[in-house]
Amino acid sequence: MFADRRRRDKRPYPRLFRDLVAVLLFFAAIVASAALLLEQGLLGALAGSSLILAVLAFAIRNVVADTLSGIALGVEAPYRIGDWVDIEQVARGKVIEIGWRTTRLLTLDSTYMILPNSQIARRRLINYSAPKPQYRAQLSLKLAHEVPVDAAKELILKAVGEACLIQTEPAPDVRVQELGSDGNSYAVRFWLSRFERDVDCRDELLSLIDRALRQAKVPTPRMQIELNRPHGKAMLPVDHGTEVARIFAAPSNTERIEV
Numbered sequence: 530m531f532a533d534r535r536r537r538d539k540r541p542y543p544r545l546f547r548d549l550v551a552v553l554l555f556f557a558a559i560v561a562s563a564a565l566l567l568e569q570g571l572l573g574a575l576a577g578s579s580l581i582l583a584v585l586a587f588a589i590r591n592v593v594a595d596t597l598s599g600i601a602l603g604v605e606a607p608y609r610i611g612d613w614v615d616i617e618q619v620a621r622g623k624v625i626e627i628g629w630r631t632t633r634l635l636t637l638d639s640t641y642m643i644l645p646n647s648q649i650a651r652r653r654l655i656n657y658s659a660p661k662p663q664y665r666a667q668l669s670l671k672l673a674h675e676v677p678v679d680a681a682k683e684l685i686l687k688a689v690g691e692a693c694l695i696q697t698e699p700a701p702d703v704r705v706q707e708l709g710s711d712g713n714s715y716a717v718r719f720w721l722s723r724f725e726r727d728v729d730c731r732d733e734l735l736s737l738i739d740r741a742l743r744q745a746k747v748p749t750p751r752m753q754i755e756l757n758r759p760h761g762k763a764m765l766p767v768d769h770g771t772e773v774a775r776i777f778a779a780p781s782n783t784e785r786i787e788v
Contacts, residue, residue: 591647592630594647595629595630595631595645595646595647596629596630596646597647598645598646598647598649598650599627599628599629599630599631599632599646601650602627602632602646602649602650603627607654607656608624608627608654608656608658608659609624609658609659610624610625610626610627611623611624611625611658612624612656612657612658612659613656613657613658613723613724613725614634614654614655614656614657614658615654615655615657616644616649616652616653616654617652617653617654617655618652619644619648619649619652620634620636620642620644621634621636621637622634622635622636622637622640622642623635623636629646630645630646631643631644631645631646632644632646632649637725637727637728657724658723658724662722662723662724663696663720663721663722663723664720664721664724665699665718665719665720665721666718666719666720666721666727666730666731667716667717667718667719668716668717668719668731668734668735668738669706669714669715669716669717670685670714670715670716670717670738671711671712671713671714671715671750672712672713672715672742672747672750673712673713673747673748673749673750673751674708674709674710674711674712674713674750675748676713676747676748678705678708678713681703681713681715681747682703682705682715684741684742684745684747685703685715685717685738685741686701686702686703687741688734688737688738688740688741688742689701689703689717689719689734689737689738691737692719692730692733692734692737693733694726694729694730694733695719695720695721695730695733695734696719696720696721696722698720699720701717701718701719701720702718703715703716703717703718704716704718711750711751712750712751717734717738719734
């Protein structure tokens with residue numbers, strides 16, 4: 530734990546605080562100089578400066594919103610430089626710079642993204658690097674309900690045990706999510722040492738599970754459709770074929786418009 534904390538503390542802090550102190554000192558120097566040149570008191574100089582700042586703030590309110598959001602993010606520190614973050618419906622990547630107005634990310638595809646801080650402040654954010662870089666991920670699978678749950682879990686765990694990229698401690702596990710008529714849903718849960726391996730780990734696990742299912746000749750889940758008929762009335766083979774054709778037929782132009 531202490532080693533992780535030392536490594537985390539070695540990462541550079543954003544330059545936001547240095548710039549903020551410099552701006553405050555610069556503003557104080559301007560106010561003092563104006564008071565001396567105009568031979569006004571401190572209150573008069575501050576009043577005039579406040580009026581000018583109010584007009585400028587209205588003119589550049591979007592810039593001010595981004596800047597204030599950047600200050601809030603710098604104070605709360607939900608992420609640091611070097612963290613892997615997921616910003617809801619916006620981006621997912623590694624933080625490489627935190628500025629006054631924007632935060633810069635580098636995605637897994639090496640795409641350089643510049644995001645306004647106000648946009649980040651309004652979104653839900655997931656930090657995969659804090660408090661530790663290790664985290665648990667999961668895969669969702671659906672197998673035919675003919676396969677018993679115990680047999681399915683044993684088969685999946687055996688395949689996952691051959692993986693080399695995931696962590697062995699804590700050990701991976703399999704949980705049943707849903708029992709359905711078209712198949713049973715399973716969650717394969719595993720631990721990663723760092724976020725950069727997420728894509729490679731998922732690829733390895735899915736490949737191993739697919740190979741195991743094919744070798745065991747596990748049937749794929751199929752969608753079941755129930756054809757209802759009036760009670761007490763038998764359905765002729767011709768009627769059955771007509772009903773199936775009607776269900777799977779392409780919609781007409783009139784039906785497309787109504788939908």
